Amino acid sequence: MVQKEILVKNPTGLHARPASLLVAQAAKWKSKITILFNNKTIIAKSMLSLLGGGIRKGSQIVVVADGEDEQDALVAVCDLIEQFDE
């Protein structure tokens, strides 16, 4: 299991389009990918879970990947979140 802490910087948080892109990215990997935020565990492959998670701009989140391709999955997902601009 690997994890990384990141700060969400895009104004809309993990909403709408960023949420769809994140789900699509997470779904590419075999590992279980979760996001720890506000004492909740959010499932990155689930749009419902992400939308209900309430992640906004300025939220400090921890991305966790667990599985055979965890290292690559973690890097890909974190890069995507850091890329979100609008």
Next chain:
Amino acid sequence: MLFQGIAAAPGLALARCLIVQPLPESNMMAQSIARDQVDAELGLFAQAVKSASAQLEKILDRARQAGDETKADIIGAQAMLLTDPLLEEGVCEKVSTQFFSAIRAVKETTDEQADILAGLDDPYLRERAADVKDIGNRILAILMGVQEIDLSFLEVDTILVGREITPSQMASLDASKVKGIVAEIGGKTSHTAILANNMEIAAVLGCQGILASIQDGIPLLIDGTKGTVETEISAERNISLQQEVKRRKIIKESLRELIGRPATTTDGFTVELAANVMDPDGAAKADKLGADGIGLYRTEFLFMDRTTAPSEQEQYEAYIKVVKAMKGKPVIIRTMDIGGDKEIAYLNLPKEENPFLGYRAIRICLQDKPLFMTQLRAILRAGKHGKALVMYPMIASLEELREANRILQEAKESLRAEGIPFDENLAPGIMVEIPSAAVTADLLIREAAFFSIGSNDLTQYTLAVDRMNERISKLYNHFQPGVLRLIRSVIETANRAGGGKFAGMCGEMASDPLATLLLLGFGMTEFSVNPSSLLTIKKIITSVDMSYAQEVAEKAMALSTAEEISAYLSAALPPELRDYL
């Protein structure tokens, strides 16, 4: 019979109705299965999800081929929800441990998930709740073997009527045959309304009781501008209405050639023709129609239907969307105009005897300074992304304007101190809607960058007529000489002030084609109208010359009653323009 609902998308439509039935709820609940049926039920569920996926894929393909991004985005998000792990887990858990039928498990799981989203303090997520229910219904229809009417292939012109018309029904329907939408629930900001506007289909939502009084196939007349639905149309009236609908359609199409042309009179006098909006979608639409700016962005909708006031960040995000949608064209952001007649739980507004004369709009903001500061900071920051102006509603005196401007300065200072970028030159203006403000316009214009005449309230306050009171609604008339004299003097005062100061109008009167010549003649340089009236008003402005407008204004002001004035204005409109009334 005439039904009144919410005007959700403009247009006039006459066609036979098709009633879209919801799935029978009674068949969904209390369905349990035997232990040995678990695998079979899970198989049915998996199969149904596959079929639903295939249906959405088809709709998505069609939307993409048609280049309809809005539709593709909504359906794409639904396709993603359909295969969501939480949905699958929820259903499997209910089937295998609680022995629910797949139907009941899908119904309960999607209802639960929708309730979670609906309970969140975010308008975007609340609308997603409708999407979750929508995909639930799609799976349920397949599981229940209900043959859904294929809305994408209709034989004749149709008006769809239902308890609810869902976003996925909207996205799949044949826009060349569906002329109108009527639903008992839903409002202006629902996805259904947004899609109807984009697809240019007339829509009346929140039309309660309609289903109980119509049968499938009868003709209906719906007016999406007024929010009305008419039933029991005689054959005779049907024929004359058909001609009317056809005529309006031809007129509407001919107006599209005005998009992209400036609102310039035949003798070269250009006015700013802007639009009134309440959200980013409205702004995108206004931009497509070639609006010169947003003359009134109503921000109060951000404050309604929720449990706490929106944060600075949330407001900022909403405002930049509107500012960016207008690509550098001016956007006048009006600070929240909320009064005692609207229920806003977190503001603790007491019930008032006389809400229109009570604690509302700027009066709330000047007393609840943190609320006002938050909004001003968000507006100042949004100004960095384009051209924004701020406007205070319900200003009655110079003291209020000064106090508001002082808080605006404070907001600037706090942003500066925190090193947050904002628009240093954001210009503050006021709504002129209280007679005292109109009468003291010369004092106010010294400390305001612009005026926007709120003709609805100005008429109501000048005539002391409550426009919501049906018994006296006939007395409410913006062509009363008392109202017109105030309007003319406000415009002239602003024009005399020089220094780029101006007077515009964002009330209904600006969208009234009968008033266009008069307001032009008064020297008004900014018209902010409902997007659906924009091209009509542009047609009038571009068809007349300024000296004629001035002559009409002079003559109208020499008349003594509202009735004489409207009759004169109607006759003064060049005959070829009367069709646009």
